[in-house]
Amino acid sequence: MxxxxxxxxxxxxxxxxxxxxxxxxxxxxxxxxxxxxxxxxxxxxxxxxxxxxxxxxxxxxxxxxxxxxxxxxxxxxxxxxxxxxxxxxxxxxxxxxxxxxxxxxxxxxxxxxxxxxxxxxxxxxxxxxxxxxxxxxxxxxxxxxxxxxxxxxxxxxxxxxxxxxGEGGYFDSRVVFVAETGPKNARQKRLAIMDYDGANVQYLTDAASIVLAPRFSPTGDRVLYTSYESGFPRIYVLDLATGGRRGLDDQPGSMTFAPRFAPDGRRVVFSLAQGGNTDLYELDLGSGRRTRLTSAPSIETAPSYSPDGRQIVFESDRSGVPQIYVMPASGGEARRISFGQGRYGTPVWSPRGDYIAFTKQHQGRFHIGVMRTDGSEERLLTASFLDEGPSWAPNGRVIMFTRESAGAEGAPALFSVDITGRNLRRVPVQGSASDPSWSPLLP
The missing domain is CATH 3.40.50.10070 (TolB, N-terminal domain)
Structure with missing residues (x-):
């Protein structure tokens, strides 16, 4: 090109x-x-x-x-x-x-x-x-x-x-992630935020409870994440300007996780587990109205909107092993788009709308890959003991992800790679880090 x-x-x-x-x-x-x-x-x-x-x-x-x-x-x-x-x-x-x-x-x-x-x-x-x-x-x-x-x-x-x-830049942006400390079997986790290059790290939560999967809003002013402070996973939204936060969709006997904002910033899609079943729901942040998007005995999780907000890509094991599916944002019939060997998960739509990034597990190795939105042109960009959780740069050219090393002393770190598979680099963050989410360009 x-x-x-x-x-x-x-x-x-x-x-x-x-x-x-x-x-x-x-x-x-x-x-x-x-x-x-x-x-x-x-x-x-x-x-x-x-x-x-x-x-x-x-x-x-x-x-x-x-x-x-x-x-x-x-x-x-x-x-x-x-x-x-x-x-x-x-x-x-x-x-x-x-x-x-x-x-x-x-x-x-x-x-x-x-x-x-x-x-x-x-x-x-x-x-x-x-x-x-x-x-x-x-x-x-x-x-x-x-x-x-x-x-x-x-x-x-x-x-x-x-x-x-001829492409947009991505340097004036931030990344929210999970900062980890302690041994592998007893890690403490807290939310942190930094410049895209690892500078200016600030902590957003303490380590009193496990936190997972932070996700930026489309305007970069709020962060969704999952916390175990109640003993069960529950979604919270954090205002970065004020530090205020609130829980979302607190349903007795349920667990909520894997949230992501819609492109308009007014809705959130997430997984809700209740009665032994896990489906996708959408929540209107203004009215609090909840809409069920899937209804299947399988596990539906890791949803991500297309940039125009009209479709959702997600992970489901309805075929027997985790694969990637796309459906209308309002719910309805889903079509499978991943057909390679192995297990697919954590799909994320590119901000340019042209690719979907994903995690793949095959023959004992983990990969970060990309495919076209119809599942064609699958390309694996990385391979290691454990690579997972891709997040796109604002220009859709670079992907940041978590790589964990093997062994009892293994620890997670943040890496980035170009969508051509070139320029694999470790992001210079002090200490262990996982679950990155890239912000849009700052105003």
Whole structure:
């Protein structure tokens, strides 16, 4: 698949983004993304220019985060600073294209940072196509508090990524997950949240009770999860801004789990186990009205809406072993879409609507895989002792999941992989972690 970036005339990212005046357009750079091995695009990111003394440390750090974001995709390769022939000391100075060509840079990112008297950052950047000898798109500038400097860096990287690949970025996002401590047979679990790259970890609950399966709302302001604090699994919704939470659908004698928001954020689909049977239900968060979606003697669980909210993919053992099914969001007849050997589970619809990610167990190995929404083109991306629980990046290009190592000392960790199966990476989280859920891009 060939992605060609056309120059961007205007971008609307909310109040944090305004055009930087007087910067021309050009391009395009190209990255060819296919199923095989690609050659990463060489790029250079000199330290951003500090326009006042208070900005010096931010200028260095922001450039480093931008470089790490891009290099971490596997699509880009940074040319180290010691190889640079040119030095960028003034944001407005002309680019010496010959110096960058000499070190085989294809893209150059320059930037400048200032800090005003109120401690607010102003960050501007430009992207250059070295071989076309022209800027690629308009220069942009971002404003934000000094405490949010990493977010500003992620926003810069998102724009560079989008301009070169033609796809949306995913760096300015967060991940909610289960942080785990203690021995394998007595683990303590609590909800935590972090930047997509493992930075800025914060804990959302204590370890007094087991928590499972956190799931972001479509707007990233709430989290659904399952807690055992009552002794039985029950779904809660947590408001990230206030820290307030409430239980959902408390039915005596029942257990509720595996929740997920609808794309409109007003409904939740989940599994309810009662009287020895497990079916899927939908709950209207405003009215509290509950609708039963399946009625079968089998176990129906792990539901996930399509991006348009019209269908639900889920896991069921109605065929004898767990497989993947799709049905209308209002319930009704389900069609099976997984037919390979092994057991399938935890299906999740891509935010782009083109793929469904899943966990597969076959011949003693666990895999993260993807298939088209009709079940065709199944492709396994990973293989290990235990891989499970895929979650999509906001742009539908990368999947994060849990990988647990074998043995008595085995522990879970978070990994990510590109949907082509390339660029398998461990997410740098201190301690054990499981059950990731990727947020949408932050506003």
């Amino acid at each position: 060939l992605r060609v970036l056309t120059p961007l005339l205007a971008l609307a990212l909310g109040a944090m983004l305004v055009p930087a005046a007087g910067l021309a357009q050009g391009g395009p750079l190209r990255i060819e993304i296919d199923e095989g091995v690609i050659e990463p695009l060489p790029f250079a990111v000199p330290d951003f220019v500090a326009e006042n003394a208070a900005a010096a440390e931010f200028a260095r750090n922001i450039a480093r985060v931008v470089a790490a974001d891009l290099a971490g995709t596997g699509l880009f390769r940074e040319i180290p600073a010691e190889a640079h022939l040119a030095r960028v000391t003034n944001f407005a100075s002309p680019v010496q294209y010959s110096d960058w060509k000499a070190i085989n840079a294809q893209a150059l990112i320059t930037g400048a940072v200032s800090v005003d008297g109120n401690g607010r950052l102003n960050v501007k950047f430009r992207l250059f196509d070295i071989y076309s000898e022209a800027p690629l798109g308009d220069g942009l500038q971002f404003g934000g508090s000094a405490a949010n400097w990493r977010r500003v860096a992620h926003k810069v990287a998102d724009q560079v990524y989008a301009r070169i690949t």
